[in-house]
Amino acid sequence: MKHLPHKTIERLSQYRRALLLCHAKGMTHIYSHEIARIQHITAVQVRRDIMLIGYSGTLRKGYNVKELIDLIGEIIDSKEGIHVCVVGIGNLGRAITNYFSGKRTKLSIVAVFDVDKSKVGKKYHGIPCYDINDMPGVIRDKKIEIGIMTVPGEDAPAVADMLVKSGIKGILNYTPKPVNVPKEVYLEEYDMITSLEKVAFFVKSH
Amino acid sequence: MKHLPHKTIERLSQYRRALLLCHAKGMTHIYSHEIARIQHITAVQVRRDIMLIGYSGTLRKGYNVKELIDLIGEIIDSKEGIHVCVVGIGNLGRAITNYFSGKRTKLSIVAVFDVDKSKVGKKYHGIPCYDINDMPGVIRDKKIEIGIMTVPGEDAPAVADMLVKSGIKGILNYTPKPVNVPKEVYLEEYDMITSLEKVAFFVKSH
DNA sequence: TTCACATTGTGAAAAAATTAACATTTTTCT
DNA sequence: AGAAAAATGTTAATTTTTTCACAATGTGAA
Numbered sequence: 001m002k003h004l005p006h007k008t009i010e011r012l013s014q015y016r017r018a019l020l021l022c023h024a025k026g027m028t029h030i031y032s033h034e035i036a037r038i039q040h041i042t043a044v045q046v047r048r049d050i051m052l053i054g055y056s057g058t059l060r061k062g063y064n065v066k067e068l069i070d071l072i073g074e075i076i077d078s079k080e081g082i083h084v085c086v087v088g089i090g091n092l093g094r095a096i097t098n099y100f101s102g103k104r105t106k107l108s109i110v111a112v113f114d115v116d117k118s119k120v121g122k123k124y125h126g127i128p129c130y131d132i133n134d135m136p137g138v139i140r141d142k143k144i145e146i147g148i149m150t151v152p153g154e155d156a157p158a159v160a161d162m163l164v165k166s167g168i169k170g171i172l173n174y175t176p177k178p179v180n181v182p183k184e185v186y187l188e189e190y191d192m193i194t195s196l197e198k199v200a201f202f203v204k205s206h
Numbered sequence: 207m208k209h210l211p212h213k214t215i216e217r218l219s220q221y222r223r224a225l226l227l228c229h230a231k232g233m234t235h236i237y238s239h240e241i242a243r244i245q246h247i248t249a250v251q252v253r254r255d256i257m258l259i260g261y262s263g264t265l266r267k268g269y270n271v272k273e274l275i276d277l278i279g280e281i282i283d284s285k286e287g288i289h290v291c292v293v294g295i296g297n298l299g300r301a302i303t304n305y306f307s308g309k310r311t312k313l314s315i316v317a318v319f320d321v322d323k324s325k326v327g328k329k330y331h332g333i334p335c336y337d338i339n340d341m342p343g344v345i346r347d348k349k350i351e352i353g354i355m356t357v358p359g360e361d362a363p364a365v366a367d368m369l370v371k372s373g374i375k376g377i378l379n380y381t382p383k384p385v386n387v388p389k390e391v392y393l394e395e396y397d398m399i400t401s402l403e404k405v406a407f408f409v410k411s412h
Numbered sequence: 413t414t415c416a417c418a419t420t421g422t423g424a425a426a427a428a429a430t431t432a433a434c435a436t437t438t439t440t441c442t
Numbered sequence: 443a444g445a446a447a448a449a450t451g452t453t454a455a456t457t458t459t460t461t462c463a464c465a466a467t468g469t470g471a472a
Contacts, residue, residue, distance in 0.1 A: 005458070005459070006458085006459095007458085007459065007460095008459095009403075009404055009407050009408075010400055010404055013399070013400040013403040013404065014384075014397065014400055017382065017397075017399065017400075018384070031418095031419070031420095032419080032420075033419090037386075038384055039384060040384065040386075040393070040395075041460095042460080042461070043419095043420095044460080044461060044462080045459090045460065045461080047419095047420065047421065047422085048421085048422080048459095048460085048461095050420095050421095051420090051421060051422070056420080056421080057419085057420060057421090058419095058420090058468085059418090059419060059420055059421095059466085059467055059468050059469090060417095060418065060419055060420085060467080060468050060469055060470095061419085061468090061469095062419075062420085063420095075407075076403055076406070076407045077406070078406065078410040082406050082409070082410070084402070090301065090304075091297045091298070091300040091301035091304060092297070092298065092301035094297040095296065095297035095298035095301060095356075096398060098297060099382065099398060099399065100399075103399075105399075105403075106406075107402060107403065107406055145409055146402070146405055146406060146409060148402070150301075169409045170405040170406070170408065170409040171405075172401055172402055172405050176223065176305065178220075178224070178244055178245060178246065180243075180246075186405055186408045186409050187246070188401055188404065188405050189246075190396070190401060191220065191223075192302060192305060193219070193223065193305065193306075193309075193311075194216055194219040194220055194223075195378055195394055195396060196290070196313060196352070196354070196378055197215075197219040197282055197311075197313065198215055198216055198219065198394065199352055199376040199377075199378050199392055199394050200282070200283070200284065200288050200312075200313055200352060200376070201215050201281075201282045202215075202376065202392045203288070203351055203352060203375045203376035203392050204284040204288070211428070211429070212428085212429095213428085213429065213430095214429095237448095237449070237450095238449080238450075239449090247430095248430080248431070249449095249450095250430080250431060250432075251429090251430065251431080253449095253450065253451065253452090254429095254430085254431095254451090254452085256450095256451090257450090257451060257452070262450080262451080263449085263450060263451090264438090264449095264450090265436085265437050265438050265439090265448090265449055265450055265451095266437080266438050266439055266440095266447095266448065266449055266450085267438090267439095267449085268449075268450085269450095
């Protein structure tokens, strides 16, 4: 397989989650248009994405749920699993560790960091909280590859620098402030205010 | 102005936030490539977006920060301001109300809802928490147009229905579960797990 | 068996988004 | 004054993403 489009990767992750739910309900097969309805996209797009990863459904019965789940896993997961840390264990940081606790994913949050000494040493959903100054050591020892930033905006640049210096490979920045990282570090930024402003714009424009 | 591309809307919101910071620092003018660097995009794209909204910078000095902020406001804000509610005041709900408190935006969170009786009647960042069953009345009385969903995934469909029945115009769904709404309600869904899986994929693929 | 139907798989077209290319203009330097 | 430099504004080209259109095929009913 050559190059999966960016957007396809995102959708595969979403398909998988929908499929896991279907699997849990006992469904063995699913049609492209069923997946499509769940995700609010078109059936063609689902079929195309599935085509791109080289899977084939059985005609008239749709796709085998279990097989598709496993195949998507092979594509987007890495075999050994990836270790993740969360920097800043405020409300957002806690929400995220929450989301992940108990999920059977290949991604596991293995450390959280904070500046607040009263939080250091505690556990959050079973994950130990370290002093932010111990970051380089912890990231090295625990083989952490991805950092999720949930600190206040003003601390974002400094935290990004620390993560980079600690040898992180990918950053997911949830602070409202864009940060700069060297190009060998993969950066994804998401800003809730932008999303809300977008909804507001389209609500306004009918 | 005819039709602004979807993506342009998102970027305008981001430009504005960057510009507000620059304005606060006392900058009066800014170049397209400076904005571009902050947002990790190209200068051409910035210029193109600005062209689309019909603004012109002064050659050699760049764009007037204040004017651009105001113009973006005219485009994406609605004149009277829009009222927003947050449904589910767990960690994520609190993080979001946090983000918005004190922001001088046209979007204001005026109510939060929860099922937990012990939360009802309290205030969160100054915003009163109502019983989720009182939603229709509160949304009507307070003229709320947008709902942000931060409830557990399993409650998402029911909450979306309630919001729709209460006459909401836009929904921002932060639960991991996609919901269905009639097409006259604008729906935006965002899923943190997908984002993280995407980062993991690109980290894996160098 | 044969026909109608529902569904997949995919090349081709269309649409959307980004990038390139470059003319234009103002400022500054010589 | 004239040339060089640095920016904007915009058309055109390119790339990416989505959608269309339809052939192929298995299923079930008549």
